[in-house]
Amino acid sequence: MTNVRTDARKRDSLAIGAVRRDFAPWLDPAAKPLIRYEAVTKQYSDFVAVNNLTLNIYEREFFCLLGPSGCGKTTLMRMLAGFEEPTAGRILLGDQVVSGIPPYRRPVNMMFQSYALFPHMNVEKNIAFGLVQDGVPKNEIADRVAETLRLVQLTPFARRKPDQLSGGQRQRVALARALIKRPKVLLLDEPLGALDKKLRSETQFELMDLQVNLGMTFLVVTHDQEEAMVMADRVAVMDKGTIKQIAPPGQVYEQPASRYVAEFIGDVNIIEGKIAEVGEHQVRVTRSDGAGTLLIDLQNEPVSVGQEVAVALRPEKLVLHRDLPTDTPNVLSGDIWDIGYLGDWTIYLVQLASGQIVRVSRANSRRFVEQPLTWDDKVHITFASEAGVLLTH
Amino acid sequence: MSHIPASDSPPDSPSTQIVASAKAGPGTRLVRALVPALPFIWLLIFFLTPFIIVFKMSLSEPATAQPPYVPVIDWSEGLNGLLDALSQFNFENFTLLTDDWLYAASALSSLRIAAISTILLLLVGFPMAYAMAKAPEKHKPLLLMMVILPFWTSFLIRVYAWIGILKPEGLLNMVLQGIGVIDQPLQILNTDTAIFIGVVYSYLPFMVLPLYATLDKLDWTLLEAAQDLGCPPWRAFWQVTVPLALPGIAAGALLCFIPIVGEYVIPELLGGPDSLMIGKTLSDEFFRNRDWPLASAVAVVLLIIVIGPVMIFRELETRRLEKSR
Numbered sequence: 001m002t003n004v005r006t007d008a009r010k011r012d013s014l015a016i017g018a019v020r021r022d023f024a025p026w027l028d029p030a031a032k033p034l035i036r037y038e039a040v041t042k043q044y045s046d047f048v049a050v051n052n053l054t055l056n057i058y059e060r061e062f063f064c065l066l067g068p069s070g071c072g073k074t075t076l077m078r079m080l081a082g083f084e085e086p087t088a089g090r091i092l093l094g095d096q097v098v099s100g101i102p103p104y105r106r107p108v109n110m111m112f113q114s115y116a117l118f119p120h121m122n123v124e125k126n127i128a129f130g131l132v133q134d135g136v137p138k139n140e141i142a143d144r145v146a147e148t149l150r151l152v153q154l155t156p157f158a159r160r161k162p163d164q165l166s167g168g169q170r171q172r173v174a175l176a177r178a179l180i181k182r183p184k185v186l187l188l189d190e191p192l193g194a195l196d197k198k199l200r201s202e203t204q205f206e207l208m209d210l211q212v213n214l215g216m217t218f219l220v221v222t223h224d225q226e227e228a229m230v231m232a233d234r235v236a237v238m239d240k241g242t243i244k245q246i247a248p249p250g251q252v253y254e255q256p257a258s259r260y261v262a263e264f265i266g267d268v269n270i271i272e273g274k275i276a277e278v279g280e281h282q283v284r285v286t287r288s289d290g291a292g293t294l295l296i297d298l299q300n301e302p303v304s305v306g307q308e309v310a311v312a313l314r315p316e317k318l319v320l321h322r323d324l325p326t327d328t329p330n331v332l333s334g335d336i337w338d339i340g341y342l343g344d345w346t347i348y349l350v351q352l353a354s355g356q357i358v359r360v361s362r363a364n365s366r367r368f369v370e371q372p373l374t375w376d377d378k379v380h381i382t383f384a385s386e387a388g389v390l391l392t393h
Numbered sequence: 394m395s396h397i398p399a400s401d402s403p404p405d406s407p408s409t410q411i412v413a414s415a416k417a418g419p420g421t422r423l424v425r426a427l428v429p430a431l432p433f434i435w436l437l438i439f440f441l442t443p444f445i446i447v448f449k450m451s452l453s454e455p456a457t458a459q460p461p462y463v464p465v466i467d468w469s470e471g472l473n474g475l476l477d478a479l480s481q482f483n484f485e486n487f488t489l490l491t492d493d494w495l496y497a498a499s500a501l502s503s504l505r506i507a508a509i510s511t512i513l514l515l516l517v518g519f520p521m522a523y524a525m526a527k528a529p530e531k532h533k534p535l536l537l538m539m540v541i542l543p544f545w546t547s548f549l550i551r552v553y554a555w556i557g558i559l560k561p562e563g564l565l566n567m568v569l570q571g572i573g574v575i576d577q578p579l580q581i582l583n584t585d586t587a588i589f590i591g592v593v594y595s596y597l598p599f600m601v602l603p604l605y606a607t608l609d610k611l612d613w614t615l616l617e618a619a620q621d622l623g624c625p626p627w628r629a630f631w632q633v634t635v636p637l638a639l640p641g642i643a644a645g646a647l648l649c650f651i652p653i654v655g656e657y658v659i660p661e662l663l664g665g666p667d668s669l670m671i672g673k674t675l676s677d678e679f680f681r682n683r684d685w686p687l688a689s690a691v692a693v694v695l696l697i698i699v700i701g702p703v704m705i706f707r708e709l710e711t712r713r714l715e716k717s718r
Contacts, residue, residue, distance in 0.1 A: 083617055103620040116618035120636045130622035177622065 019212045023233060024248075025058040034059040034217055035080065035185060040089035042075050042241075049075040051241035052089070057185075062211050062218045064228035067238030068264075073221045076238075077187050080219070081110045093184060104133075109183040113190040115174035117162040123173050124149070124158040130181045144180060151210070152176045168199050175207075179214065186211075188220045192227055204230045225265050229253070237261045253314075255299070259391045262312040269313040269358045270391075271332075275303050282385055285311060289354035295329040296388040303390065310391045315361040317387035320348060320373065321380045330388070332358055332381040336373055350379055444696070451689035452482035462686045486690035495674065496691060500698060502669040506585065506660075507653040510592040511646050517593060518600035518645060519638075525601070526608035537605070540598050548595065552662050555591050556582060559663070583665035591659040596652070600645040607641025608634075640713070647706050651699050671695055 025031040033056035042050040050072040057063045065073040078084045080091060082103030091098050098106060109130065117126050124145055131141045149155045152172040162170055171194065179186055191207065192200045208231050211218045222228050228235045229249040236246045237260075244264075245257040256262035259270065273285035276293060283303060285294045296311055303309065324331065332352055340347035348360045360381055373379065453462040464481045467474035490496045525536045543551060558564045561578040569575045581587050611634065619629035635642075657672035664670070671691065678688035 081621055083620075102625075103617070104623050104625050108621075110618075110621045112614055112618055114612070114614055116612065116614040118615060118618075118633060129619070129624070133623035133628070181622070 016209060016212045019060075020208075020233070023060070025061070026056070026234065031058060033057060034061075034094060035219070036092040037076070038090050038092065040076075040079065040086045040091060042072070042079060042084060043087040048241050050079070050086070053241065053243060055236065055243060055246070057217065057219060059217055060215055062208065062220070062231055062233045064220045064222060064232035064235045065238060066222055066225060066228040066235050066264075069223060071238040072241040073238050074189060077110070077189060077219060077221050080106075080185065081108055081187055082106045107183055108185040108187055109178040109181055110187040111174045111178040111189065111191055113193060115162075115170050115194075117170060117173055117177070119162055122159050122161050123154060123165070126162065126173055127176045127180055129177060134181070148176045148180045167194055167196075168203070171195060171203070175210075179210075179216065182214070183216070185217045185219055188218060190222055190224075191220060193222070193224070200227070201230075207231060229265075237264060239264075254389075256312065256389060256391070258393050259310050259312070262389065262391060267315050267359055267361075269315065269318075271311040271313065271356075271388075273309055273311060275305050275307045275309055278303060278305055283390065285309060285390075289352065289356065291333075291353060292331070293329075294388065295385045296390055297386045299390050301390070301392060303392065307392065312389040312391055313358075313383060313387060315347070315359040316363075318358070318360040318381050318383050320350075320360055320362060321382060322373075322377070324380050325382055328382045328384075330383050330385065334358065334379065334381070336375055336377045336379055339373075339375065348373065348379075350381060447689045447692050449482075450686055451486050451693050452484065453686045454481075454485070455684045455686050460685065461683050486687050487694075489687060490690055490694060495669075496671075496694075499669040499671045499674040500694065503654045503656075503671040504698065506588060506592070506668075506670060507650050507656075510589055510596070510653050511650045513589060513593050514596055514600040514649050515642065515646065518597055518604055519642075521597075522601050522604035522608050522641075525605050526611065533609075540601050540605075543598065549658065552591055552595065552659055555587070555594065555663060559587050559590065582663065583668075585664065585668050587663035587665075588660050588668055588670075591663045592653055592656065595659065596649045599648040599652075603644035603648060604638065604641045607638050607644075611637055640710075643706055643709065647702060650702060654699055655695055671698075 035055075035057040037053055037055040040050055040053050041048065053072075053076070055076075065076060067073045075084060079086055080093070080098070082098065082101060085099060093107065118129065121129070127148055128141050128145045131144060136144075145158075146155070149158055152175060154169060154172055154176065157165060157169060162173065165173065171191070175188075175191070178188075188207075192203055195203060204227060207218075220228070220231065229252075232249055234246055235249050235252050237244045237252060239260055245252055245261045247255070247257075252261060253265055256265065256268075262268045263270070271285075271294065272288040273294065274288065275283055276286045277284040279298070281298055282295050283298055285296055287294065294311060324333070332350070334350040334352040336348055337351040337357060338349040340349075344364060345361050346364055348362065350358045350360055352358060358381060450462055453464060455461060456463045464478040466478040470477065521540075525533065525540075528536055556563070559582040560566075561580060561582070563582070565581070566575070566578040570578065581590070615633050615637070616626070616629050619633050620626065624632065655672045656670060657676055660668050660670040660673050661676075664673075672695075675688055675691045675695065678684050678691060682688075
C-alpha cells in the first residue's frame with residue numbers, strides 16, 4: 001500500500017513542481033480572485049465570530065485558514081458553504097454573490113471535520129450521494145465513482161460500511177465524496193485532525209498532489225501550523241475574528257507581521273527593547289533588561305528612536321558558544337537551564353541573567369561531540385543582525 | 394475501604410484475603426450463576442406458568458361448576474389423575490373460534506384499529522420527538538418531563554376524562570358550537586373515532602420516547618453534509634433522517650401496536666357497541682358467558698397474533714446488526 005502511494009507521488013512530482021513553483025496570482029494586480037470576502041462580519045448574540053474581514057482567494061490556490069479554536073476560521077468557511085449567513089458584508093464566488101443561496105445550490109463541497117459519512121450507506125453509496133442528488137445518469141455515476149475510488153485508493157472497500165473502515169480510510173471516503181462533484185472550491189475542515197501523526201504527514205503530501213492534479217481550489221481550516229505550513233500556497237493567520245497576516249508559509253515564518261503571528265507560528269524568543277539608534281540599514285536596540293544592545297537589520301516598517309520594540313528570534317537562528325566571541329555585536333549570555341534531546345535536534349533552554357529563558361535549537365549534524373554542552377554550563381548565544389525580526393506591535 | 398488491592402500490599406493484608414476468598418467460595422459461584430438466571434426465573438414464574446394454565450384451560454370444556462371448566466387435574470389420584478385429565482383435553486375451543494365469524498372479525502378489527510392507531514401515533518409522535526431532539530439542551534429535561542407527566546395520573550381517570558370531552562354535550566362540542574363551526578353536536582363518543590383519539594392520546598409517550606432516544610443521538614452534521622452535496626432538506630429527511638431513525642420507529646411502533654391489539658379499557662369506555670376488539674370479546678367470554686375455556690382459547694390466539702410482529706421486528710433487528718458487522 002505504501003509503495004503504491006510513493007510510486008504515484010514519483011509520477012506526479014514533475015507536474016507539481018511546474019504548477020507550484022511560480023504560482024503567485026496574489027502578486028498579480030490583474031488576477032481576478034475566485035473567492036472574495038468583502039468586509040464580512042458574523043455576529044452571534046454574545047460575540048463577534050468574524051469581524052469586518054476582507055479576503056481574496058485565487059483559483060487553484062491551496063489556501064489555509066490557521067488560528068486557535070474560536071478565532072472564527074470555521075465560521076468563515078461555513079459562511080462560504082452556506083450554513084451561516086454573514087451579518088454584514090458579502091461573499092462572492094466568481095462573479096456571484098452567494099449570500100442567500102442555500103447550501104444545496106452552492107458550487108462548493110465540504111469535507112467535514114467529523115467526516116459526517118452516512119452510516120447507513122456503504123462507501124460507494126456515500127461517494128455517489130452528491131451525483132445522485134444532481135440526477136446524473138446511473139452509468140455515469142458508476143464510472144465516476146469507480147474513478148474516484150481509484151483516485152483515493154479505496155476500490156477494494158467499495159462495499160464496506162463506514163464503521164468497517166479505519167480512520168485513514170474514512171478520511172479518504174469523506175474526501176472522495178466531497179470532490180466527486182468537482183466543486184469550484186473544496187472546503188476542508190481540519191482534514192487531517194483525526195489522523196495519527198505518521199499518517200497525517202503522509203496524507204499532507206497526498207492532498208497537495210491531489211489538489212494540483214485536479215486543478216481545484218482548496219480552502220483548508222486548521223489549527224495545526226505544521227499542516228498549514230506544509231500544504232498551503234498561502235496561510236491566513238487568524239485571531240479573534242480578524243486576519244493578522246496573509247502570506248506564503250515561508251514569509252509568515254520568517255517575516256511575521258506582528259508579535260502574535262511570530263508567537264503563534266513555530267517557537268520564538270522575544271527580546272524587549274527600545275530603539276537607540278536608527279542607521280541606514282540597521283538599528284541599535286537597547287535591551288529592556290539592561291544587558292547591553294542588539295544590532296538588528298531594518299525591515300520595511302519605519303521605526304524611530306525611543307520606540308518600544310520586540311526582537312523576535314527563531315531558535316534555529318541562534319548559535320551557542322562556550323567562549324565569549326568577539327566578532328559579533330549580538331550576544332546573549334546565560335546558563336544552560338534545561339536540555340531536550342530530539343534526535344535530529346537538541347533544544348537548549350538558556351537562562352539569561354534577567355531570568356528570561358531563551359530557546360536555542362541545534363542540529364545534531366555529528367554523531368559524537370567531544371565535550372557536549374550540559375546543564376549549568378555557561379554559554380553565549382550569538383546571532384546575525386539579519387536573524388532578528390523587529391516587531392512594533 | 395474496599396479498594397482493589399495494590400500489587401505492593403503485603404501478602405497477608407486484609408485486602409488480599411478478601412480477593413482470595415472471593416475467588417474460591419462455592420457459595421459465590423452459585424450467586425454468580427443465579428444473577429443471569431434471575432430474569433429467566435422471573436419470566437418462568439410470571440409469564441410461562443400463567444400461560445400454561447391458560448393454555449390448559451383452553452383445552453377443557455365449560456361446566457357449571459367452580460372453577461367453571463372440566464377436566465380439572467385431580468392431583469389426589471396421582472399420575473392417573475393427570476393422564477385422565479390429559480385424555481380429555483381437545484382442541485374443540487379453537488375449532489369453535491373458526492366457526493363463529495365474531496372471533497375472526499374482532500381479531501381483524503383489533504389489528505386494523507392497532508395498525509391505524511400506530512400510523513396516527515407515528516404521524517403525531519415523530520414531529521414531537523424531532524422537535525424535542527432539536528430543542529436547546531437546557532430545555533430537553535423539561536420537555537421530557539412533560540411527555541412523562543400524564544403517567545402520574547391514573548390511566549383510567551385520563552380515559553374517563555375523554556368521555557367528558559367527547560360526549561355530545563361535552564367540552565369539545567361546546568367549544569365547536571360556541572365558535573360556530575357546527576350547529577349540531579358531533580357524535581364522537583362511542584365510535585371508532587373516539588377509540589383512535591383515546592388510543593393515540595394514551596400511547597403517545599410510548600411512541601415519542603423511543604423516537605426521541607434515537608433522534609437525540611442523530612448526528613446533525615450528517616444533514617449538513619447531505620445539503621452540502623446538493624440534497625434539499627426535505628429530501629435529506631427521507632434519505633438520511635428516516636433511515637437512521639428506523640430503529641426508533643420500529644421500537645415505538647411495536648411498543649404501541651402490541652398493547653393496542655389487546656386493548657380493553659379504551660374501547661370499553663370510549664367505543665360503541667359495534668366497535669369490535671378482541672380484548673373486549675375476551676372479557677365478554679370470561680365474565681358474561683363465563684366460558685373460561687373459550688376465553689382462554691381467545692387469549693392464546695391473541696398471543697399468537699401479537700407474537701408475529703415481534704418476531705418480524707427481531708428478525709429485522711438481527712439482520713441489521715449482522716449487516717453492520
